[in-house]
Structures are given as structure tokens and as C-alpha cells.
Amino acid sequence: MAAKLIKGAEVAAQIREELKKEVEELKAKHNVTPGLVTILVGENPASVSYVTAKQKTSHELGFYSIQDSQPADITEAALLALIDKYNKDPKIHGILIQLPVPKHIDSNKVLLAIDPNKDVDAFHPVNVGRILIGNYVFLPCTPAGCQELINRSYGDPKGKEVVVVGRSNIVGKPMVAIMIQKLQGANATVTCVHTGTPKDKLIEHCRRADILVVAAGVPEYVQGDWIKEGCCVIDVGVNRVGISEKTGKAILKGDVHFESCAAKASYITPVPGGVGPMTITMLMKNTVMAAKAAAGLIKI
Numbered sequence: 001m002a003a004k005l006i007k008g009a010e011v012a013a014q015i016r017e018e019l020k021k022e023v024e025e026l027k028a029k030h031n032v033t034p035g036l037v038t039i040l041v042g043e044n045p046a047s048v049s050y051v052t053a054k055q056k057t058s059h060e061l062g063f064y065s066i067q068d069s070q071p072a073d074i075t076e077a078a079l080l081a082l083i084d085k086y087n088k089d090p091k092i093h094g095i096l097i098q099l100p101v102p103k104h105i106d107s108n109k110v111l112l113a114i115d116p117n118k119d120v121d122a123f124h125p126v127n128v129g130r131i132l133i134g135n136y137v138f139l140p141c142t143p144a145g146c147q148e149l150i151n152r153s154y155g156d157p158k159g160k161e162v163v164v165v166g167r168s169n170i171v172g173k174p175m176v177a178i179m180i181q182k183l184q185g186a187n188a189t190v191t192c193v194h195t196g197t198p199k200d201k202l203i204e205h206c207r208r209a210d211i212l213v214v215a216a217g218v219p220e221y222v223q224g225d226w227i228k229e230g231c232c233v234i235d236v237g238v239n240r241v242g243i244s245e246k247t248g249k250a251i252l253k254g255d256v257h258f259e260s261c262a263a264k265a266s267y268i269t270p271v272p273g274g275v276g277p278m279t280i281t282m283l284m285k286n287t288v289m290a291a292k293a294a295a296g297l298i299k300i
């Protein structure tokens with residue numbers, strides 16, 4: 001393997017240590033304890049594991065943290081009422097609804113119901129708009145984690161060709177919005193390719209990329225011969241492709257064919273242990289920001 005591994009888990013651990021100290025200080029100096037509620041509707045196994053990890057981390061950092069699990073058949077009205085309860089709860093600074101929600105619930109309506117100042121996912125249209133105009137407080141956790149990893153490994157993306165594969169509201173679109181900002185750590189030339197891009201064109205774009213961010217949702221989609229020698233590959237995919245007979249645990253694959261891409265790239269994220277731990281860490285960072293803003297310690 002030629003590429004250096006981007007060890008997201010190590011970067012995440014370092015940022016969490018810093019956050020832990022910040023939480024201790026917030027408690028001691030300002031009597032503020034960051035509060036987070038993660039709301040899970042139903043029992044989707046991937047979602048259960050994500051919220052469990054979010055809860056574990058928030059407890060480790062000393063947050064006041066609640067896991068609110070609701071049955072898959074909760075009505076939309078009941079879910080909206082629950083969100084309203086947390087909007088009004090002064091101990092809660094961050095509200096996260098784990099997505100996806102069941103089909104009978106309109107996810108847009110649900111996201112719109114969250115107080116934008118408690119929207120630590122940055123999915124509320126107010127926060128999406130604030131990112132587009134470059135005046136934001138929260139950044140969506142996964143693309144923010146990718147940005148951090150790019151800057152800490154490959155370096156400043158200013159003037160570089162960034163190609164984003166995928167246009168989801170959670171990763172692809174905000175990744176584009178973050179990378180085009182005229183700000184330190186961004187300022188790149190950005191292309192987004194997606195399911196509407198003819199495959200031959202998609203591959204051509206990937207081959208131009210200095211930095212390739214892949215959130216396609218297809219296991220091992222991007223192949224080594226689609227990438228430029230020396231590029232930086234950020235793999236956002238988490239695909240459960242089977243169960244290991246040895247461990248009984250899910251076998252995870254990214255959206256990038258790791259071996260062939262690692263042979264050509266200069267930097268690459270592993271799956272697991274790359275982007276995943278950063279996503280949770282950015283959620284913690286947003287919650288600390290929300291708590292500080294609620295206490296008037298920063299402006300929002």
C-alpha cells in the first residue's frame with residue numbers, strides 16, 4: 001500500500017480529549033453541562049448502533065445525555081410533540097433525530113420542528129441556508145469530519161480539485177457547500193457527481209480529483225483505476241456486506257475499493273476507523289457550541 005492511512009479514530013480521540021476539558025471548564029466556571037437527546041424511532045440495527053455510540057461518547061465527555069427510543073409506529077404528531085418538549089427543555093442543548101425515520105413520518109417536517117439553535121445535525125433549513133451564505137454555527141457532522149481529516153492529512157484544499165461522489169442532504173450536498181466556502185480549510189474547486197452523471201463522465205471527473213470524497217452508498221464502488229496518482233481519498237461509506245463467522249459481527253465495507261485505491265492514493269481513510277469516529281466527534285463539538293450559545297458565552 002502506497003497511501004498513508006488517515007486514522008480518523010486517532011484524530012477523533014484527540015478532539016474528544018480537548019472537548020472533555022472544555023466540558024469540565026464549562027461545568028466548573030459557568031455551571032453549564034452540555035445536554036444532548038438522541039431520538040430513535042424503531043429498531044433499525046444500524047441506527048441502534050449509531051445512537052448507542054453517540055450516547056456512549058456523550059457520557060464519556062461528561063454531557064447530560066438522554067436516549068429517547070420510540071416505537072416504529074409512533075405517530076408523526078406524537079413525534080412532533082416530543083421534539084417540542086425537548087425544544088423547551090433548558091437542560092437539552094442538542095436534539096438529534098436518527099435518520100431514516102419510518103415512511104409514515106415526513107422527515108422534512110420533523111427536521112423543521114427542531115429549534116435551529118438545538119439542531120446539532122445542522123439539517124434544519126435555517127442552518128442549511130446559513131451554511132450556503134457562509135454565516136453558520138453548526139456544520140453537518142459527517143462532512144465537517146471529512147473537512148477536518150482532509151486538512152489534517154493532505155493539507156489545505158485551497159485551489160485543489162475536490163470531487164464529491166453522491167448528493168445526499170446529509171453528506172454530498174453539504175460537503176460541496178463546505179468545500180466551496182471562501183474560508184481557511186476550504187476554498188476548493190468542487191465538482192459533484194451522482195446517479196444522474198453518466199458512468200464514463202463520473203469516472204473522468206474522479207480521475208481529475210486531488211481530493212475525492214465518496215458517499216455513494218454502494219460497497220466498493222470507486223476503483224483504483226478511477227483515481228489520480230497521489231490523490232486523497234475520503235470514504236464515507238459504511239456498508240454491511242455480511243456477518244463474520246469468526247466474530248459474529250457485521251462485515252463493513254466502504255464505498256471505495258480499498259486495496260486498489262490505497263495502491264495509488266497518497267492518503268486514504270479506512271472503513272471502519274476513518275470518517276465514522278469523526279462524525280460522532282463533530283456532533284459532540286456542535287453540542288458543546290449549542291450549550292455555550294445557550295449560556296450566552298458565544299453568539300449564534
Ligand code: GUN
Nearest residue numbers: 096097098099100121141
Ligand atoms: N443517519 C445517518 N447519518 C446521520 C446523521 O449524521 N445524523 C442523523 N440524525 N441521522 C443520520
